[in-house]
Amino acid sequence: MFMPPSLVSRRPFLLDLDRRSAHALQLDGRASFSAIASVLGVSDQTVARRYRKLRSSGVRRVVGVPEAAPLGQVHWLIRLGCVPDAAAPIAAALARRDDTQRVSLMSGGTEIVCFIRAPLRAASCWVSCRRHPGWSR
Template structure:
């Protein structure tokens, strides 16, 4: 990483872990055509340096939850502290400070019937430092989630992907008391061994192994690889708030899912009905994406571009300081 970018093997390892976050080093090494020791050494080096982390991410619908995208505007000098507080919450994901330093965007997982002290019922707006809040309920995800971002998950061949990809069986998810603690432990480190997970849950290893399989096979849990987009050659990241004609919403969302710049895209409620996170190499690349790729999509009536300046939390839990 002398150049400040991940090399080819690191990228291939990250892609492999996106496909199966708990695949053994020997399995990954066999697919990538290198030794077990090489893969183990690379992973441990990246993990210990804080460059890469595999985390477990709960899927909202199987768990009886919904996802909201919350946009907060704050008074000057307050956004950083508020964002840090949001990042510490268990129900938040992907907390970012946006350009200008007065806006925060974050994902929130919420029960279908929200509790009276929930974030979205106005707890934060009572703080005078929050000027406004807009909440967008996610209706359909077109890009992101288990599939990952093509900008990160495009290093392996079709045959290599086929060897590693695991498809949920689609069986029903029925919650058990230990699942909450298990999901919390996986949000810190999805590659933790079964004994570590069992200790975190206070259950036997056989129980934890069984519940992990249920979560995975039902689609209630997937794995994500946290790595800074700048290390992949995309130092400029931005959130796009798009207004799309309702008749073109499905086609526009599917088109975005095919754009390599798009890490996440979803249809939402609210004043903008399609939102996307994109990664680009520089200003010229972002301009070309907006003018050419987005500009050529039928039904797109408007777009607001908000560059991110710092991401405090991705989809995993905050690591202890």
């Protein structure tokens, strides 16, 4: 894919090191830069510098999310097939819900993928949503 030089210079370049350090933080979100550096075989200054660069550019974000089960909640990954004209309004409605964490349109606008964090008792609500006229059968 062609990218104009002006965009390339503004986008931070992701190194293999960045991906491996992100993986390390996913495994242990409280791992120190020195612990990550020793596992990756680089200096802790290198890990810290790349972390700060990616964080300040918005590529890497730090988000604290409590575990769902102790709170009586579940995580759901939902994939919905929709008729083309209905996908965008349904996705917008899902995005307005408090329990929706992420919504994406896929497959040329005929599928929606969303992540839901809901109370265990919410299952009946989602089952009833299947009756929405815009969802394909």
